[in-house]
């Protein structure tokens with residue numbers, strides 16, 4: 001239970017404020033997260049890490065000399081937006097490129113990739129590493145689908161040390177990839193975590209039982225057993241990880257860093273009891289534990305759980321792991337850091353410009369605003385239910401994320417309309433605001449969708465049925481190209497594609513936009529319901545496929561609700577006054 005909070009939706013922002021206030025020796029706040037408040041060695045690669053909040057000390061607690069240069073900090077359990085990552089990377093850039101490091105979650109991948117592309121377009125050498133240490137989240141043959149948990153630390157630590165030692169970007173990248181390949185984790189949990197303001201935990205484990213194969217977002221485990229003794233738990237964790245020795249390692253004589261991580265409410269002394277047996281087992285296997293870590297390194301709010309990570313060393317990785325570092329939550333050796341005097345490089349939010357538009361397109365912009373207003377109302381009314389559906393096999397944040405996104409989109413669109421924007425510009429404002437404020441997978445995808453519709457309708461003509469249908473087709477193409485989901489993967493694509501097809505067919509058959517949309521919205525509704533019969537193949541829900549059978553996909557449901565709500569605005573005569 002998280003007991004201490006004010007307004008739940010303000011929790012992440014207020015947490016960041018308090019963290020910066022209490023750790024000013026190491027970090028300062030920038031738009032999107034934090035960067036070092038100390039002078040970095042000039043002309044070294046900057047490591048920018050990040051992810052959702054709720055995992056302290058990941059990620060901001062790892063910012064400091066010898067470790068990360070900055071951290072992009074998303075909302076609770078939701079990836080930071082591409083804009084946040086971009087802003088932090090710009091502020092952290094130290095002259096020779098930026099390596100972005102994050103756990104392999106759909107939202108993180110989408111947003112960090114978008115930020116990477118934007119930085120590259122600006123001439124910054126930007127690369128990325130998605131950590132994939134959790135052995136329970138996919139079989140070894142599909143290791144690129146695995147998620148990142150406590151192994152984030154080893155990958156970030158050695159990459160940062162390589163950067164500090166003056167390695168070039170290619171060499172830092174190679175170190176990060178090697179460390180990721182040599183890091184494996186496995187976790188368990190006894191109780192779920194409860195997000196601020198929520199009345200029930202994201203999941204529950206029956207009294208006396210233990211969920212096996214836990215992630216760090218309260219995702220349900222992949223198995224369940226009776227709670228073992230501390231020694232038996234150590235045997236389970238070590239036994240599992242010793243079946244997963246990375247290729248190319250002679251396990252009988254290897255050196256490794258073991259990390260016994262507490263996920264929130266399993267405290268240090270319990271962990272020491274477990275570690276006692278972990279140490280014995282590693283020694284019995286002929287392994288040499290080097291610089292072990294027992295403590296809270298990547299958490300999941302108040303979840304009662306623990307994970308074991310084994311980081312299999314070679315000489316170079318060992319030297320980098322042992323290099324000095326001084327971050328709020330990870331210190332070793334002696335580090336001399338000079339305080340930063342100037343704040344050059346910080347990216348302030350800039351006001352977007354509004355290009356000229358025709359009166360027809362301005363009228364279209366009012367329709368866009370009305371449509372977004374209807375989307376906001378329907379999301380607000382269904383947020384709790386969307387969260388409930390998402391919690392069944394995901395992380396329960398879909399309702400909150402959609403609310404944050406659509407509210408920001410309406411505000412940005414109202415601002416654009418008030419400044420005389422055309423339909424495309426209004427959609428662009430809304431797209432950026434949605435992606436930025438929602439974060440998460442759906443934030444990135446909805447931002448893309450609105451932008452594609454904007455591209456099709458332009459700022460010079462009234463958005464007609466053909467342009468809108470082309471925009472929806474563009475949105476589907478962009479989302480599938482970027483997110484790689486296909487029809488049948490149990491995502492919002494399962495609604496978007498039949499919606500697109502029905503809308504296009506209606507418009508090409510001579511129907512008005514409102515009539516064609518009406519039919520397409522009904523198709524979308526049915527398609528969303530039909531996702532209940534599918535097994536998820538993408539996103540957070542994938543490792544819990546069977547749990548999601550019988551429940552529709554949260555993103556598919558919200559999309560169907562929104563397109564139905566928009567229909568009601570299509571035949572109305574809308575003015576700015578009514579909707580702003």
Ligand SMILES: Nc1ncnc2c1ncn2[C@@H]1O[C@H](COP(=O)(O)OP(=O)(O)O)[C@@H](O)[C@H]1O
Nearest residue numbers: 107398440441442483485491492539540554555
């Ligand atoms: N690769 C993908 N392509 C399209 N949609 C996706 C993809 N991955 C996930 N989704 C959609 O995103 C929805 C979850 O959105 P959100 O709650 O923001 O996710 P998360 O918290 O997992 O980042 C899912 O229900 C699904 O419809």
Ligand SMILES: O=C(COP(=O)(O)O)[C@@H](O)CO
Nearest residue numbers: 051052077079105106107440
């Ligand atoms: O949840 C996180 C990001 O992943 P999403 O896919 O946006 O849910 C985050 O907590 C880990 O970085």
